Amino acid sequence: MLRLPFVPMVALRFLREGRVQTALILAGITAGVAIIVFLSVLMAQLEASMIERVLGSQAHVVMRPLEEANQRALPQAPDAPAAAASSVIEPRTQRLRAIDQWPQMLALAESLPGVAAASPLASGPAFAVRGRASRSVAIMGVEPERYRRIVKVDQYMVRGPFALAGNHAIIGTDLADDLGATVGDKVFLRTADGRNDMLLITGLFDMGVRDLNRRWVFTSMKMAQSLLDIAGGASSIDVAVTDIFSAEPIATRLRQRSGLTVESWMTTNSQLLRALRSQASSNDLIRSFIVLVVALGIASVLVVSVVQKQKEIGILRAMGASARRMMAVFLLQGALLGLGGALAGIALAALMLAVAAHFAASDSIFHGASLPVATALDAAAMALLVGLVAAWLPARRAARLAPVQAIRS
Known part of the structure; x- marks a missing residue:
């Protein structure tokens, strides 16, 4: 029978023992990642559609001759008539x-x-x-x-x-x-x-x-x-x-x-450029809130796990487990939660996009939509990083528990 190393074995056992908490946080991470991926693809499709509609029939940069400009008349002599001294400069008629x-x-x-x-x-x-x-x-x-x-x-x-x-x-x-x-x-x-x-x-x-x-x-x-x-x-x-x-x-x-x-089109279509930037800012804001919620969820579950497992942590420390190894246990739990939720979320987002593309009209932004590999990899990396960051404080708390105090409490 294959035996896992100490850190992954303990991490998986702690996650197994808190099945309900693990399932709930995995569901939350899955939903969060799915929403982020779905919104990212949606915004990318919307941006591409807007650019195609506006720039599909025009050049990105246009070079033209300089426009002809009027030259002001030379100053008149002091004794010149008033009518000659005051002149109205009108724009020159532009010719091809x-x-x-x-x-x-x-x-x-x-x-x-x-x-x-x-x-x-x-x-x-x-x-x-x-x-x-x-x-x-x-x-x-x-x-x-x-x-x-x-x-x-x-x-x-x-x-x-x-x-x-x-x-x-x-x-x-x-x-x-x-x-x-x-x-x-x-x-x-x-x-x-x-x-x-x-x-x-x-x-x-x-x-x-x-x-x-x-x-x-x-x-x-x-x-x-x-x-x-x-x-x-x-x-x-x-x-x-x-x-x-x-x-x-x-x-x-x-x-x-x-x-x-x-x-350039960025000058002649400044309103479109502002709309694209506003859209990107809104997407980043939504993603930030979702990431924050996911991070708080992972952190709260691991904090509760540290409190519930104080006795086990104390026994493991007394048996020779170092503070660094106990810290690695909870960091691994955070990474597993983030990665597991990311994989499930990516699968859910791909399913949502497939359904949307199947029922979308030919002129819809969802027509032909698919999940880019780069977007999926970015979401997985983000979820893994969030899991590690969220697990940092609970892991430090577990590592600092004194063996005797943990067993006594």
Whole structure:
């Protein structure tokens, strides 16, 4: 028969003798760990869903030419008329401008660490006309191979592939409804300065954002450059980064090295960023309260165990068990409670997620939800650490019991 070493044998015996207390605290730890894991996965899914809805159709960082600024007039002579001395400075009307030496700026963006992809864009306003219908649109001249690395536009296509050549155009489903057009029809594009061309609709997309579906018209880069009168130019450069929360530091480096106007999604979508941070803070607060409750539960059970087992502790000490070994007994109990509750809690959380994913709708945040291994390992490590910390004071108390006093009491 296999005999366990002294410390695990005594620890397991103490836990066995207090079956009711052990079962209750294990149930509490299981529930706590399950809630923490379930909430962590829920918050991660919610964050991913929010980011996908907002950033799924836009670049993480955008580089544009500097805006033209007005210059104040030189001071007038003392004898100048009052009307000449007082001038009203009005904002300069912004015109469509191209980025100077945009291929070099594109190479600069692609060379920075943390940048996943970069794509030039020739964009500007125009009118889409078909029959008597006319709509204000935004021309989006792109290089398809580069642009699909910025926006996963292929997954938004509802008809036709995302391929552009010659006079081909891809429009949104809402714009198609407004114009009464579909794939195979032609649409007339006219810019403010009188340039125009007839384009063939070869695809329809649905970004999930009505404004984009009504305004964006994708064309080839050359077609957009011709319509917008920026031959060979790019009005902006879209950049995708590997870590979306590093977008602002990367935008700062690009701004310093390029001299262009560079904005990240963290600036243009500051409300989303605040919402994500508030969500993370709420999750951390809830987890802290649950961890505190679990720690107090483990500590209270082990304190009661020390009181109940004073006589046994005294006898063991009298038989030669050192204070360090008695302390190890109760620390091991805390670790076993934490680890056992963690394993059961992880299993319960996985079951809850599986049930939620099974009954969730296709557009629900639980659709396709699963328990990441990293989350499970973090929960197990946290529960083990909490068990050890919570057992520290009861273990010290057990170690300090004098053998004669413990047996007498």
